Amino acid sequence: MLLTETRDRILAEVDRYPERRTALLPSLKLAQREVGWLPPEAIAEVADLVGVSHASANELATFYSMLRLQPGGRMRVEVCVQLPCALAGADRLLETLAEGLGIRPGEVTADGAVELIRTSECFGACHRAPMCRLNDEYRENLTPKATRDLIEELRSGADGVAQGNGVAR
Ligand code: FES
Secondary structure, three states: OOOHHHHHHHHHHHHHOOOHHHHHHHHHHHHHHHHOOOOHHHHHHHHHHHOOOHHHHHHHHHHOOOOOOOOOOOEEEEEEOOHHHHHOOHHHHHHHHHHHHOOOOOOEOOOOOEEEEEEOOOOOOHHHOOOEEEOOEEEOOOOHHHHHHHHHHHHHHHHHOOOOOOEEO
16 A cells, blocks of 8 residues: 555665664654554555564554554644653643644544644654644744744644744654
8 A cells, every 4th residue: 555655765774774673663654654644554564565574563553652553633733741841831832732723632623634642752852842743844942922823824724834834854
Protein backbone atom coordinates (compact mmCIF):
# COMPACT_ATOMS: atom_id res chain seq x y z
CA MET A 1 0.00 0.00 0.00
CA LEU A 2 2.96 2.33 0.40
CA LEU A 3 4.18 4.57 -2.39
CA THR A 4 7.36 3.56 -4.21
CA GLU A 5 9.03 6.69 -2.84
CA THR A 6 8.28 5.65 0.75
CA ARG A 7 9.38 2.08 0.09
CA ASP A 8 12.67 3.38 -1.36
CA ARG A 9 13.23 5.59 1.65
CA ILE A 10 12.62 2.65 3.96
CA LEU A 11 15.11 0.52 2.06
CA ALA A 12 17.61 3.37 2.31
CA GLU A 13 17.05 3.41 6.09
CA VAL A 14 17.72 -0.32 6.22
CA ASP A 15 21.03 0.21 4.38
CA ARG A 16 22.13 2.80 6.93
CA TYR A 17 22.31 0.41 9.87
CA PRO A 18 24.41 -2.68 10.52
CA GLU A 19 21.34 -4.27 12.17
CA ARG A 20 18.29 -4.17 9.91
CA ARG A 21 16.01 -4.13 12.91
CA THR A 22 17.35 -0.69 13.93
CA ALA A 23 15.63 0.74 10.85
CA LEU A 24 12.22 -0.39 12.06
CA LEU A 25 11.24 2.70 14.06
CA PRO A 26 12.32 5.28 11.45
CA SER A 27 10.66 3.15 8.77
CA LEU A 28 7.36 3.04 10.64
CA LYS A 29 7.58 6.82 10.99
CA LEU A 30 8.08 7.13 7.23
CA ALA A 31 5.02 4.97 6.61
CA GLN A 32 3.00 7.02 9.06
CA ARG A 33 4.12 10.22 7.40
CA GLU A 34 2.68 8.98 4.12
CA VAL A 35 -0.54 7.40 5.36
CA GLY A 36 -1.26 9.61 8.36
CA TRP A 37 -1.43 6.63 10.70
CA LEU A 38 -0.37 2.97 10.75
CA PRO A 39 -3.02 0.54 9.57
CA PRO A 40 -2.10 -3.17 9.95
CA GLU A 41 -1.26 -3.46 6.23
CA ALA A 42 1.27 -0.63 6.47
CA ILE A 43 2.93 -2.18 9.53
CA ALA A 44 3.13 -5.54 7.74
CA GLU A 45 4.63 -3.94 4.64
CA VAL A 46 7.25 -2.11 6.70
CA ALA A 47 8.09 -5.33 8.55
CA ASP A 48 8.62 -7.14 5.22
CA LEU A 49 10.82 -4.34 3.88
CA VAL A 50 12.92 -4.18 7.02
CA GLY A 51 13.07 -7.94 7.30
CA VAL A 52 11.56 -8.47 10.74
CA SER A 53 8.49 -10.41 11.80
CA HIS A 54 5.07 -8.78 11.70
CA ALA A 55 4.80 -9.46 15.42
CA SER A 56 7.98 -7.47 16.12
CA ALA A 57 6.76 -4.55 14.04
CA ASN A 58 3.37 -4.60 15.79
CA GLU A 59 5.05 -4.70 19.17
CA LEU A 60 7.15 -1.64 18.38
CA ALA A 61 4.20 0.23 16.86
CA THR A 62 2.20 -0.39 20.03
CA PHE A 63 5.02 0.73 22.30
CA TYR A 64 5.66 4.24 20.98
CA SER A 65 2.94 6.82 21.54
CA MET A 66 4.22 8.82 18.56
CA LEU A 67 3.08 5.98 16.32
CA ARG A 68 -0.64 6.13 15.67
CA LEU A 69 -2.62 2.94 15.29
CA GLN A 70 -5.85 4.75 14.51
CA PRO A 71 -6.62 7.59 12.14
CA GLY A 72 -6.81 11.04 13.69
CA GLY A 73 -7.12 14.55 12.30
CA ARG A 74 -5.29 15.44 9.13
CA MET A 75 -3.40 18.05 11.14
CA ARG A 76 -2.11 16.74 14.45
CA VAL A 77 -1.47 19.57 16.94
CA GLU A 78 0.59 18.27 19.83
CA VAL A 79 1.11 20.59 22.77
CA CYS A 80 4.10 19.69 24.92
CA VAL A 81 3.28 19.96 28.64
CA GLN A 82 6.58 18.69 30.03
CA LEU A 83 7.89 20.78 32.93
CA PRO A 84 9.87 23.43 31.00
CA CYS A 85 6.90 24.04 28.71
CA ALA A 86 4.47 23.87 31.64
CA LEU A 87 6.43 26.58 33.43
CA ALA A 88 6.17 28.73 30.31
CA GLY A 89 2.39 28.41 30.06
CA ALA A 90 1.72 25.16 28.19
CA ASP A 91 -1.60 24.59 30.00
CA ARG A 92 -2.81 28.04 28.99
CA LEU A 93 -1.71 27.36 25.43
CA LEU A 94 -3.59 24.07 25.40
CA GLU A 95 -6.73 25.63 26.86
CA THR A 96 -6.65 28.49 24.38
CA LEU A 97 -6.23 26.13 21.44
CA ALA A 98 -9.02 23.90 22.72
CA GLU A 99 -11.38 26.85 23.13
CA GLY A 100 -10.46 28.31 19.77
CA LEU A 101 -10.95 25.02 17.95
CA GLY A 102 -14.06 24.03 19.89
CA ILE A 103 -12.69 20.65 20.94
CA ARG A 104 -11.01 19.13 23.97
CA PRO A 105 -7.53 17.61 24.02
CA GLY A 106 -7.77 14.15 22.51
CA GLU A 107 -10.55 15.16 20.14
CA VAL A 108 -10.74 15.87 16.42
CA THR A 109 -12.68 18.76 14.89
CA ALA A 110 -15.96 17.77 13.24
CA ASP A 111 -14.49 18.19 9.75
CA GLY A 112 -11.60 15.87 10.60
CA ALA A 113 -9.08 18.63 9.93
CA VAL A 114 -7.44 19.11 13.33
CA GLU A 115 -6.64 16.80 16.20
CA LEU A 116 -5.51 18.37 19.48
CA ILE A 117 -3.15 16.35 21.65
CA ARG A 118 -1.77 17.00 25.11
CA THR A 119 1.58 15.26 25.31
CA SER A 120 4.36 15.03 27.85
CA GLU A 121 6.77 14.13 25.07
CA CYS A 122 9.57 16.71 25.09
CA PHE A 123 10.23 17.86 21.54
CA GLY A 124 13.63 19.28 22.40
CA ALA A 125 12.51 22.88 21.99
CA CYS A 126 12.24 23.66 25.72
CA HIS A 127 14.24 26.88 25.29
CA ARG A 128 11.52 28.19 22.99
CA ALA A 129 8.56 27.17 25.14
CA PRO A 130 5.65 27.08 25.10
CA MET A 131 5.44 25.25 21.85
CA CYS A 132 3.53 22.69 19.87
CA ARG A 133 4.15 20.46 16.90
CA LEU A 134 1.92 20.57 13.83
CA ASN A 135 2.52 17.23 12.19
CA ASP A 136 6.29 17.56 11.58
CA GLU A 137 6.59 21.31 12.00
CA TYR A 138 7.33 23.15 15.24
CA ARG A 139 5.63 26.33 16.39
CA GLU A 140 7.61 27.89 19.19
CA ASN A 141 7.49 30.86 21.57
CA LEU A 142 3.71 30.78 21.39
CA THR A 143 2.73 34.04 23.01
CA PRO A 144 -1.00 34.75 23.46
CA LYS A 145 -1.00 36.68 20.18
CA ALA A 146 0.91 33.96 18.31
CA THR A 147 -1.56 31.43 19.70
CA ARG A 148 -4.53 33.46 18.46
CA ASP A 149 -2.90 33.73 15.04
CA LEU A 150 -2.30 29.99 15.01
CA ILE A 151 -5.96 29.30 15.82
CA GLU A 152 -6.98 31.53 12.94
CA GLU A 153 -4.65 29.63 10.63
CA LEU A 154 -5.99 26.30 11.79
CA ARG A 155 -9.59 27.39 11.45
CA SER A 156 -9.10 28.87 8.03
CA GLY A 157 -7.49 25.82 6.51
CA ALA A 158 -5.52 23.39 8.61
CA ASP A 159 -4.45 21.43 5.57
CA GLY A 160 -2.31 24.30 4.38
CA VAL A 161 -0.94 25.45 7.72
CA ALA A 162 2.29 23.52 8.11
CA GLN A 163 3.71 24.98 4.94
CA GLY A 164 6.31 27.42 6.09
CA ASN A 165 5.29 29.47 9.11
CA GLY A 166 7.20 27.30 11.51
CA VAL A 167 10.28 25.18 11.80
CA ALA A 168 10.23 21.89 9.90
CA ARG A 169 11.76 18.95 11.84
S1 FES B 1 9.63 20.47 27.60
FE1 FES B 1 8.44 21.07 25.94
S2 FES B 1 9.81 20.93 24.27
FE2 FES B 1 10.96 20.22 25.93
